[in-house]
Amino acid sequence: MFSLPLDEAERRARAFSHRLALGTAGSLCAGVGAAFLTVAAWLVLSAGHGAVFAATVIGSAYLGAGLILWALSLRPRQPERTAPPADPYTPFIHMAEGFAAGLEAGRPHAGPAAVTGRATDRPRPAPRLHEAAGPVQRLAWPILRPARVSALP
Structure with missing residues (x-):
């Protein structure tokens, strides 16, 4: 139960000690x-x-x-900028936007069927008998409809 926080603390302590030793x-x-360069500069300058x-x-x-190092140490530290948390719905929003953009891009090339939902250049089928009849015949159509004859085995 407590192994994850302790493992994280141990890892951070190990990384800190490693950085401290190398530093x-x-x-x-x-x-x-710097000491050797100081001695060398002293010898050259004092001889000349x-x-x-x-x-x-x-x-x-x-x-x-x-003085330069002291001035650098007095600079205020910039706060670390953290990225805002990612919205879990962002991929779905992009997918929906892409789908809508694809529909809009395809409409001018699809013809009138894409705009109205039906193609106007196709001939309409001939009306069926009950569709061509008047209102009285439409009401009677289920009664007057011929019965289906099923083939007996």
Whole structure:
């Protein structure tokens, strides 16, 4: 019952510790590299211009980098934009819209039968006997109708 939340917490803790370990190792390597580059810059600048000039240039570079990083840390964080939840009826709405669009697109090419529901270019069938008769004959038609003769076996 409680395994899913605990599994999720364990997975998040494992991912956090992994990121923390890699970030610490990366920071340590970057610090060692910065120290060696500082020594190299000191040696080059002090040999050409003197120790005071070397200290001024290297100190100014570190101060500028520190001020830039400090300014970046003061920026307000943008809130994460979450997508609105998907409407479960969206696919059906798109399907109905597509169906209606297809009907509308086909109407001009289908002829008069698509508009009125019946084709006007086809001849109408001849009226049946009870349809051609007057009102009195229509009432009597079920009585006057010939009986069906079934074939006896």
